[in-house]
Amino acid sequence: MRPPIEFLFPPEIGTELLYSFIIIFCSLMIYFKTKEAYELSSYKGIKYFRQAFLFFAIAYFFRYSILFFLMLFKINTIMEISPGFVGVISLFGFMYASSMAVFYLLYSMMWKKWNHSKTTIYLLNMIALVIALISILFRGNLMYLTINVLLLIFILFVLFFAYTDREKKKGKNLFVIYILLFIFWILNVVNILLPKFLQLYQLIIYLASISLFMIILYKVIEKIGN
Amino acid sequence: MVKREKLEIIRDILSIIEDNKNMIKITPLLRKSNLSSLRFKEYYKDLLEGQLVKEIIDKSENKHIILTEKGFAFLEKYKTIINFIDEFDL
Numbered sequence: 001m002r003p004p005i006e007f008l009f010p011p012e013i014g015t016e017l018l019y020s021f022i023i024i025f026c027s028l029m030i031y032f033k034t035k036e037a038y039e040l041s042s043y044k045g046i047k048y049f050r051q052a053f054l055f056f057a058i059a060y061f062f063r064y065s066i067l068f069f070l071m072l073f074k075i076n077t078i079m080e081i082s083p084g085f086v087g088v089i090s091l092f093g094f095m096y097a098s099s100m101a102v103f104y105l106l107y108s109m110m111w112k113k114w115n116h117s118k119t120t121i122y123l124l125n126m127i128a129l130v131i132a133l134i135s136i137l138f139r140g141n142l143m144y145l146t147i148n149v150l151l152l153i154f155i156l157f158v159l160f161f162a163y164t165d166r167e168k169k170k171g172k173n174l175f176v177i178y179i180l181l182f183i184f185w186i187l188n189v190v191n192i193l194l195p196k197f198l199q200l201y202q203l204i205i206y207l208a209s210i211s212l213f214m215i216i217l218y219k220v221i222e223k224i225g226n
Numbered sequence: 227m228v229k230r231e232k233l234e235i236i237r238d239i240l241s242i243i244e245d246n247k248n249m250i251k252i253t254p255l256l257r258k259s260n261l262s263s264l265r266f267k268e269y270y271k272d273l274l275e276g277q278l279v280k281e282i283i284d285k286s287e288n289k290h291i292i293l294t295e296k297g298f299a300f301l302e303k304y305k306t307i308i309n310f311i312d313e314f315d316l
Contacts, residue, residue: 046316174313225306
């Protein structure tokens with residue numbers, strides 16, 4: 001039998017806690033570092049960029065909660081947890097926040113090209129809500145994979161056309177970073193929904209995700225300063 | 227909605243005020259900004275709402291426009307903000 005402290009905090013949770021802490025820290029640093037630039041300029045692109053990282057932080061908080069429950073109660077999916085509403089709220093929050101993070105990051109680059117209006121924001125919120133609802137209502141590996149593959153195809157499609165459409169090719173490195181961030185983010189989501197599916201590659205996904213968030217934080221600090 | 231070009235125009239208007247010893251009447255500001263009066267009104271409204279400038283009345287009851295602390299901070303940080311926007315393609 002495990003000692004009480006290990007029952008409450010199994011060793012595997014330490015790794016998850018560290019991983020989540022680093023990503024949440026990077027995301028919140030990006031959010032707060034860009035606060036002054038937004039307050040001075042009221043520039044919409046900066047607003048959406050900040051909101052993307054705030055949602056990444058929220059999503060990682062839910063992500064950690066889900067993994068904490070999975071490990072603590074030795075269950076395979078969050079929906080097995082009792083009482084059921086804990087699982088439903090955690091999964092709903094995670095799927096909604098992670099979809100909004102991805103949408104806001106995409107929108108921060110596309111808002112000038114797309115018709116900028118509040119309707120677009122409402123639409124993105126609606127899509128994120130639908131994704132979250134589907135995730136809790138229609139449980140199943142195939143459904144989870146389909147949602148995420150479709151989301152990834154949509155993101156890559158938008159990014160590809162945004163890049164080929166650009167007059168200046170200055171931000172090529174950033175596009176690569178964003179594409180990798182989106183890919184690893186989707187892998188993170190799949191890893192939560194289907195814990196056994198990517199178990200072998202978990203460490204690679206974690207290290208790559210941390211590196212990408214750190215690169216973005218570094219670039220923000222480099223440009224905005226301390 | 228603030229776009230990249232709009233930030234440049236805001237910077238230009240604020241610079242005019244700063245170059246004028248941080249006190250200018252609205253008519254010379256409109257003239258120096260090279261904007262149509264309609265566009266100027268839009269920008270001026272945004273500047274007041276964003277608390278980048280404020281209006282003061284002197285002893286002779288004349289209205290002047292001056293930069294606020296936030297207005298000075300905007301001018302100081304303008305290049306940083308533009309570099310950031312360009313870097314992340316925002």
